[in-house]
Amino acid sequence: MFRPRIIPVLLLKDQVLVKSTRFADHKYIGDPINAVRIFNGLRADELFVFDIEASKNNRLISLDFVRNVGEEARMPFAVGGGVRTIDDIRRIINAGAEKVVINTHAAQDPDFVKEASRTFGSTTIVVCIDVKRKSYGGQRTWIMGGDVPTKYAPKAFAQLMEENGAGEIVIQSIDKDGTMDGYDIDLIKSVATAVDIPVIALGGAGKNEDLNEAHRYGHANGLAAGSLHVYQSKKRSVLINYPDRNELIFE
Numbered sequence: 001m002f003r004p005r006i007i008p009v010l011l012l013k014d015q016v017l018v019k020s021t022r023f024a025d026h027k028y029i030g031d032p033i034n035a036v037r038i039f040n041g042l043r044a045d046e047l048f049v050f051d052i053e054a055s056k057n058n059r060l061i062s063l064d065f066v067r068n069v070g071e072e073a074r075m076p077f078a079v080g081g082g083v084r085t086i087d088d089i090r091r092i093i094n095a096g097a098e099k100v101v102i103n104t105h106a107a108q109d110p111d112f113v114k115e116a117s118r119t120f121g122s123t124t125i126v127v128c129i130d131v132k133r134k135s136y137g138g139q140r141t142w143i144m145g146g147d148v149p150t151k152y153a154p155k156a157f158a159q160l161m162e163e164n165g166a167g168e169i170v171i172q173s174i175d176k177d178g179t180m181d182g183y184d185i186d187l188i189k190s191v192a193t194a195v196d197i198p199v200i201a202l203g204g205a206g207k208n209e210d211l212n213e214a215h216r217y218g219h220a221n222g223l224a225a226g227s228l229h230v231y232q233s234k235k236r237s238v239l240i241n242y243p244d245r246n247e248l249i250f251e
Contacts, residue, residue: 004215005045005222006243008229009202010035012051012081015065019226020052021178023130023146029230033068035240039229040074042242047073048101048170048224050128051081052145055104060088063095070096078126084112086119093124101170103128104143107150110160117165127161128170128202129154131187139187146174154187155194162195169195170224173203180206180227180234188218200224206234208243 010032011018017032029035032049039047049069051061061081069077079092080101089100100120106113106127117125130142131154141152152160158169171191173184183204192199200222201214211223232239 003248004220006211006248007046007048007200007222007224008039008044008242009048009050009224009226011226012049012061012065013053015062019178019230023174023177027236029238033072035230036069036072038240039242040072044075044242046075047077049077049079050101054082055143056145056147058082061092063091066092066095066097080128086116089116089120089124093120099124099126101126101128103130106161107141107143107152107157110164113161113166114164117167122165122167125166126168126170127166128172129157129191130172130174132174142174155190158191158195162197166197168198168200168222170200170202176204178227179204180231182206182210183214183218185213185218188214188220192219192221198222208247211248
């Protein structure tokens with residue numbers, strides 16, 4: 001039976017590990033490298049590491065930090081934060097990451113994704129699509145850490161990114177981020193059924209059953225989460241954790 005990847009997401013702010021709610025109210029969690037070591041022991045499938053302020057501050061995620069993760073991680077990991085050039089991608093890969101996640105610049109210059117996939121191969125290029133509901137209905141893709149709306153509806157943007165060579169799509173609900181109330185299944189399904197490349201769900205997972213629902217009903221190929229893996233429960237006491245494979249039954 002196919003088992004989707006379970007992917008913890010580590011958010012960096014000022015070089016420390018934080019967790020957000022709806023992309024705001026950042027709570028200090030601890031040392032990100034220590035979290036990587038714990039996920040090693042828990043045998044995580046993969047890691048995502050995002051510098052959430054890099055694009056806003058017009059800089060790239062720290063390459064020293066990426067190298068530190070690469071020296072510690074025993075699982076594949078993907079890195080995002082301020083990626084704008086082919087050289088940025090090359091330096092991140094050379095620092096040890098298997099994949100690079102592009103968010104803001106993918107919407108600012110969609111052809112950049114085409115150039116990146118041609119240069120490094122589609123399996124290296126992941127596009128993260130941050131989505132928020134508009135006040136008058138519908139959903140839009142947002143960039144710059146959820147501060148700036150784009151003209152793109154999420155499904156159309158995902159299709160454009162697939163056409164331009166992205167190897168994977170991360171579809172993230174800003175409205176669900178950090179709530180631990182479950183993924184936006186309708187959003188995930190709308191994107192996953194519109195493209196042929198793998199789609200990774202992100203935003204809202206609070207229990208193992210949420211993972212199953214995103215895979216079963218949302219057709220997600222990968223299941224990413226932040227709060228689920230850094231909090232013990234909705235009471236939000238910090239505990240780096242990862243589900244035992246015996247606890248996960250995917251239908």
